[in-house]
Amino acid sequence: MYGEGRAVCLGSDVDTDRIIAGRYLRTRDRALWAAHVFEDLDPTLAPRLKGTVLMAGKNMGCGSSREQAVIALKEAGVVAVVAPSFARIFYRNAINIGLPVIECRVACKEGARVRFNLAEGWVEVDGSRCHATPLSPKMLAILQAGGLVPFWRNHQ
């Protein structure tokens, strides 16, 4: 699974309340989540996310189980999320939604070109490559199918 995008750097312990606030949850309108993503962290971020790879600090996506957080990122055009560690529900949600998540310890350079290959387990930032924690075969299969819903449909 290959992908690439421009780096956007984030801090550590970014909680799901800050990815999408509780006040926007009562809807099924995905465009609304994309429009308000990161509003409480940096209101200028949402329109700049298309084609980016988020490079967060440790414990990315901690807090509530809200899947709207990963949906919002995907809808806003985020290609993948890279972090040294993820909160487990966020990580699992991302795979289920088909948003590549890559556990890897690498320094972020704002705007740098990031390339990754999940099946091969590497991330490259401005040409320097580092190894990512491999996904389990099941997780990789779900991600390759585009998420748990299409994965399920294929396996019926």
Added chain:
Amino acid sequence: MPTLSERILGAPAGSYVDVPVDRAIAHDGTGVLAHQAFCEMGVRGIRRPECTYLIFDHIAPANTSTTAGLQRELRQFAREQGLTFCDIGTGICHQVMAEGIVRPGEVVVGADSHTCTLGAFGAFATGVGATDMAAIWASGSTWFRVPETIAVRFTGRLRGAAEAKDAALAYVQALGMDGANYRALEFVGDGIASIPMAGRLTLCNMAVETGAKAGLCYPDRETTEYLASFGVEAEMQVPDSPRYVKEISLDLSSLTPLIATGHRVDHVQEVAELAGQPLDQVFVGTCTNGRYEDLLRLSRVVRDRQVKVRTIVVPASRRVLERITAEGILSDLVRAGCVLGPPGCGPCLGAHLGVLGEGETCLSTANRNFVNRMGVGGEILLASVATAAVSALAGEVTVPGVADVR
């Protein structure tokens, strides 16, 4: 020897397992997305409706017509599928499931991060997202990586005004917000025996604040007696020198009232350090501290007195509300000036019923104090019921004393 998680999941830490789910729980928040994913999967029926629970607690009753519309659809779905449906007012899903439903040794999965609360019964209880829940509805099972376990060993007994909530804040501080990421916690040691079920639920509830997948207590006499009061028989289990990847030790007898500040659950201080800070609101409730024992404790402090700031009390379940009503606790609280919300999450997630305004501070008995969680521009301080109670009376952060909680 195996940890409790390894025993329940039937495999050593690090392995991947597919396991049947004994209790699958969703609420009005995550249920909407789970329902959508379920329909998109093209599945017609829930595989094991007898193990499936849909509990309306997050925005209950509905605050807008949009919410009401989404809830209407979910209600309809619940009726068609024959699952257990609990409408608004039944209570917070984790509390409802703790009232004689979840048993030791079960695999409990909820589309809510605080599902770990139910580990207090010696169940493997963990939170997932909505799409995972849809797949569980469809298949009756799910996959896990069996977690390694960190032991949180309690010695001594709680003294003075300290309560289980302070012990929870202390271990979150010790481990940090990601200190147990991907791992399970086991609460062990002589100290745990002295903590009643209500307090164990509080301890397990906050396991996810350290990133843990689950937080478990071994079922002992307290567990079996508690479950027997609901007519449920259960067996005790004891640790058998389990393999822990790490162990921390906390002396309950040296604990003093604590408070989490600065928008971080692991940023924990002595309440004394913040004494005198003015408050705009006090909130007693949630899946952390909205149980009967909590409201009884609150009433003992505020009875025959008057709160100085607006104080919102939300019982965690209808059963809690019934009991505090029958015992006169409710009228004590109302006479003291507290405002009662319907059983459910109340203002905890900042969606309705008691959100904060810009610049306001709320002392809350909940489990999260993230930026803007209870309203844009508001600040949340997390503390125990005793601290909330004395602070409500004073209108400012106040250290509870032994005399207050007697």
